[in-house]
Amino acid sequence: MLFLTLIVSASLLSTKTPSPPPLGATPLEWSIRMADSEQARLGDGLNAKPDKKEHLGYTTGLYADALIRLGEQTHRPVYTADAEKIVGSFISPHGKIFNFKVKGVDPDTDPSDKPEDANLSHFYYLDDLQAGVALIKLYDLTGENRYRLAADFLRDQLRHQPRTTDGGFWHKERYPYQMWLDGLYMAEPFYAAYARRFNEPSDFDDIALQFRLIALHAYDPSTGLLYHGWDEKRQQAWANKHTGTSPSFWSRGIGWYAMALVDVLDDLPADHPARPALIRDLNQVAIGILRYQDSRTGVWWQVTDQGSRTGNYLEASASCMFVYALAKGVNHGYLPPSEIPAIRAGYAGIIRQFITVGLDRKTINLNQCCSVAGLDKKRLGTFAYYTKGEKIDSNDLKGVGPFINAGVECSKLFGHRTFDP
Secondary structure, eight states: OHHHHHHHHHHHHHSOOOOOOOSOBOHHHHHHHHHHHHHHHHTTTTSOOTTOOOOOOHHHHHHHHHHHHHHHHHTOHHHHHHHHHHHHTTBOTTOOBTTOOOTTTOTTOOTTOOTTOTTOOOSSBGGGGTTHHHHHHHHHHHOOHHHHHHHHHHHHHHHTOOBOTTSOBOSBTTBTTEEEHHHHHHHHHHHHHHHHHTTOTTHHHHHHHHHHHHHHHHEETTTTEEOSEEETTSOSTTSOTTTOBOSSOBHHHHHHHHHHHHHHHHHSOTTOTTHHHHHHHHHHHHHHHHHTSOTTTSSOBSBGGGTTOTTOOBOHHHHHHHHHHHHHHHHTTSSOGGGHHHHHHHHHHHHHHHEEEOTTSSOEEEOOEEOOOOOSSSOOOOHHHHHHSSOEESSOHHHHHHHHHHHHHHHHHHTTOOBOO
């Protein structure tokens, strides 16, 4: 009897429960975990639906582009297929973009829309151009002409975008004479990708102009940072009556700008005369970004230069954007290798500060994402507005997309090094 008991005990000991997956992971593995987690959470939730008013906006475009980049880096076609399912659901066989409102043409336009209505049709709205980056990539990957036609349509919208008197794109038609940092990312990477892919070289001069103007009007040399917005007419409630700038430094706005620079440089011709200036701009803002990196956590605050001031908080989306832009800048030789330790601290900080792992030890969440921020008669761009005026979310695509991209770029810097939550 004792002999049989020993056999059974030995048998039970030899049948081990499978070990749970480790919590630590390489940057590329973290990006894979995030993409897999988000696809499991969303399902087809981002796809166009006939009974809904959603449109192909910048958050969807940013996320789809991140999936395409991840697919390229991992050689796993599932991520590109996921991106195509999302974006493709909005594009008709003839290249019409579902729910995209065209001024004076679209029969779905609601004449009761008013400028103060948050659901105003998106006329000359730079945010809606960002998805054009994914459209061009999908056209090259699939050969489907509907993606080219949709990209052509967005490019034509840009031809009619209102401008400041010195040539800067208004952020939106309903925000007259205003340039926002967000708009540089929404328009210029698409503009540059289209110019390179479809041979419109004169457009690069206009793209360079947009960066030159935002730096001229919004850059603050004392901090090395850029203000969120600039009002040419100095008429907005948030605008400084002398400079036209908004009052605070919003980290995600600066993140949009930094990402715009490194992404536009992908397509700007190597011999274009503005290229050295754009690289200087990137180095200039990188100095400002690193100056305000939190020394304890390695990440960045919602209001960039205000540190642990009461009410300020460490913010995920901007931290991911900064790490992505800095890592890509180093990988492409735009920024010096001396910035690698700060990038490593930033990426490690993102994993420690913002990532939580589910009970299954597979699903992950990105926390502490500012939901949204803007500038208007109620949203005044103050410290109080940025820290108290908008909600904080988990897994906001404005953070998820840059998180995936940061992991892709950091994998090139740090290889198989693991980062622990």
